[in-house]
Amino acid sequence: MSGSAQHWDAALAEGRFLLQRAPDGTALFPPREHAPGSGAALEWIEASGRGTVYSATWIQRRPPEAPYNVVLIDLAEGARMMSRVEGVTPETLHIGMAVQARITDGPLLVFDPVAEGAA
C-alpha cells in the first residue's frame, strides 16, 4: 500500500504512465487520494501519452549553454502537466503542436513531436 503519488512513481519506474479518472470521466494529474472538488473515489488508467502543447517557454542560459524549454501539455485524456519537448528548437516548437510521451532516464516523462500526418 502507498499513497497515490508513490503508486504513480512506482508505475513510472516500470515504464507505465498512469493517470486517474473520476466518476464523471475527468482525467487527473497529478495523482490524488480522492477526486478534487467532490472527494469521489478514483480509478487508475493507462495514459495514451498523446498530448498537445498548451504553452511553452524557452529559458535562456549563458552561452554557450543552449536555451531549454518548459511546456504545459494538455494530455489527450484531459489532464495537464508540466514537461519538456525534446528534439525541437525555438523555431519548431509551437503551441498546439501534437506530442507523444516518452519515459526517459530518471525516470522522467518527456514528450517528442509527432510528425505531421502521423496517426
Added chain:
Amino acid sequence: MGDRFPRARTAVVGSATFGVGEMPGYSALEIAANAVHLALADAGIGLPEVDGLFIALPDDLFGGLSLAQYLGIHPRFTDNNRAGGASFMSHLVTAVMMLDAGYLDCAVIAYGANQRSSGGKLSTPARPDRWDAPYAPMYPLSFYALAAARHMHQYGTTREQLAEVAVAARAWANTNPEAFAKGPLTIADCLAARMVSTPISVRDCCLVTDGGAALVLTRMDRARDCPQPPVPILGAAAATWYNSLSQADDVTTTAAAESGPRAMAMAGVTPADIDTVQLYDAFTINTILFLEDLGFCAKGEGGAFVSGGRIAPGGSLAVNTNGGGLSCCHPGMYGMFAMTEAVRQMRGVAANQIPGAKVALAHGNGGTLSAQATVIFGGVDTA
C-alpha cells in the same frame, strides 16, 4: 450567505513605508519594525495599543512571532498567513473582520525585506512542486512566461503591448521621489532587452529592492479621533484556485476574476467608479491579466487596453501611480506597497496624486498567479 463585510466600519489610520530602494545594513525585521514605528506615529497610536499583528516575512516562516518579540508586544492574535504577495490583502480581510467583531481594537499589517542589499536576488522559500520541479522552470518567472505565451497565442497580445506596461510604470516612477528605477524607458528599449524566459525579458520583470511598509487599522468610531483622516475599507476579498499555474484550467484567467467582483460587490462599486488602480505587477503580463480579470476591459483585450499610454500619466486609467513593482520597488513581496499607495491616493498626498480620487483598488498576487486578493479603499469623506 458569505461575503458579509463591514463596509466602511474600519479604516486605515496609519500608513508608512521605510527604506524603499536600498537600505544596506538593515535586516528584513529591522526594516519592518521601522515601518511599524512610522505607521504608528502617523496614526498617533502607541505600540502597547497594538493587539493584532499581521505579517509575512520573506524568509521567516514564523514572522509574526518574530515581530511580536522584536516589538515587545503581546498581541491577542498573530497571523503569518502566507499567500505570497497577496498575503497582506488577506491579512487585511482577517484584521477588518476581527476589528469589527470587537476581538481586536488595533491591527498592524507589516512587511520588510532587504533583498537588494542581501544579495540582489528574489529570496523566497517557495519552490516548484515535485511534479513541476524536474523540468527546471525558473520560479516563479517561467510560470508567468507560460501564462504570457498562452495569452499571446490565444488573444494576439504582443511584446510591444507588454512593453507598454513597463513604459507606463517607468513614467509614473519618474515623478515619484520614492521610486527606485528612474530614467527614460522606451518600447524599443524593452524589445531589445535581454530575454530571460520567453516571452519575458528583463524589462518585463519587477525590480529587486529593499523596503518595508506598514498599515494601522482600527474601527471607524476610533479612527475619527486619529490625527490623519481615516481611509475607510469598503470591501476586501481573497480567492484561491490553485498553487501551481500548471494546474490552472486556463492560465490566462486568474482568481482576480473572483476576488475583484466580490470585493467590488461588498464596496458597492463597479470598475467605472474606481479612480486609481494599484496592481501587483511582478511581471508586465500581470497588469494585463488583472485589468481584464478585475473588469476594466474584456478578457483578451488587456494588451490593446494598455496601449497608447492609456495607463501611463495622462492616460484614461491611473494604474500603479507610484511606478509599481516594475519601477518603484519590489522587495520580494509587493502587496503592501499597492495598499500604501492606494492609501496615499485616498488621503490626497500621493507623489502622483490623481485629483479628486474617491475610490482606490489595491490588488495583490501571490505564487504563480495563484493567490489573488483585492481591497477597495474609499475616500476620506466616504459616507
